[in-house]
Amino acid sequence: MSLASPIQEPKKSAIDWRSLRDDFPALHQIVHGHPLIYFDNAATTQKPRFVIEALRSFYERDNANVHRGVHELSNRASAAYEAARARAAQFIRAKSADEIVFTRGTTEAINLVAQSWGPKNLRPGDRILLTEMEHHSNIVPWQLLAERVGAQLIFLPISDDKGLLDLNRLDEWLTPQVKILAITHISNSLGTVNPVAELCRRARRIGAVTLIDAAQSAGHCPLDVQEIGCDFLAFSGHKMCGPTGIGVLYGRHELLEAMPPYQGGGDMISTVDFHRSTWNRVPHKFEAGTPHISGAVGLHAAMDYLDRIGRKNIAQRDHELAAYAYERLSRLSGLRLFGPHVGRAGLVSFLAADVHAHDLVTVADQRGIALRGGHHCNQPLMKQLGVEATARASFYFYNLEEEIDRFVDALREIQKFFSR
Amino acid sequence: MFDDLHDLYQQMILDHSRSPRNFRKMEGANRRADGRNPLCGDQITLYLFMEGDVVKDISFQGSGCAISKASASLLTDALKGKSRQEVKRLFDQVHELVTTGKTGGDDVGKLAVFAGVHKFPARVKCAILPWHALIAAIEGKVEPVSTE
């Protein structure tokens, strides 16, 4: 399956998805008197026992600071931390572990690029090209940068109500003033899968640097930074079965080399005297202070766990669930669905006539169904769609068709409840 | 079905959210404040006409969930003719009502329908949003107020 193109039509997958639920302790609980249906996976996923155990085992046996001690535990912790880095490189097919910077998550990764790469490379009048479907974390850091250097933000429009980017007009937007293109791989509110390889290829032709926000894709489909051809890519561990507080910035080596440090402190330096310091080599130059060591260990376990299932299989399962939900929801009356009709990632955004998303989500919660209601950190997009908020059901491989059935039944009841 | 929810979404709340009272822009208002709940996109503008210390007229516009809309609607109904002092006392009582379910006084009247909100912590800010805007308007603040 090609990454760049929308996920293919599904064949029924051979994996026993139901049995994988046993790996996730949090899925098995009663919420407000009903078995939990967790449909807020785009916000964060649940954690398999394999990851929880990896964290526990690290703290019970190997805990020490990294790169500092010479004692046994510090050696083990350092080795585990660097092994996670190597694993992350392999996970996204980076050329080397030196291209992997650990961050707190996608947000920090994007801020790092904006603050470190940005001021050195942007001049007044230069342009930063985003799209209309970006998460706030891929808008606000660029606004801060634009203000600082006098650059301008421009937004590639969404072409129609199906939530696809208007690629026919891409050349109008890719002008020589554009110095960086920063785009989301999968939209967290529409479920659109953007053709990132194509976008990067076109951006490269005009010499622009590219950044991919892979927050919604890293745990959902295979990623290959070389095939995508991006300069930077960011993702968060917690959206892919890993712990919170750990994420990855991938950067092409020569770009990272040329960038100044992001924060100052321990670990990121090579020598310090009272008035000046020299920087450690990449990627350590960007990791000031004691890093989230256990987080990296947990992320390593998460990557192993996902690859044991197979990310191709997960992508296909996402697609099956989303297509099933979309099909069932489109048969309900009084419902407006957002995003592409086909080739969508594993989520559905919708609005019920006369029921505000926030009310809908409160009532669903009383049925044990965890949804998200609001602007999903996409306020400009919501404005563009002419709505204040939508409700969103986002799936992961451990969700079941019968959960979607229960959700659809609940939606019917909710519509009735609010029309009384 | 949804027994616990009837506490939150009482009939009066649904009625007011569907046909809010005093739902208009007020020409000639001498106080105004915006209330925003950035998380869910609720957004209301409150208009006041005050004569001295007394609320002579009050109206609102905006969009939001059933709770915030009904809260704004019932608020406008409750406040006409009240003095600044009385408004502040009522605010305190409503605040207690939506956070604890108890009323600290007997002024709340119809607003008692919001007692069920305290069982839904995530929704307290929806109910209280118009009240924050109200206090800002009475104090004469001009910036939008936010519940986040």
Ligand SMILES: Cc1ncc(COP(=O)(O)O)c(C=O)c1O
């Ligand atoms: C598309 C997208 N980008 C970025 C983020 C931010 O991720 P984090 O909060 O983990 O930094 C999210 C998470 O909501 C997202 O969905």
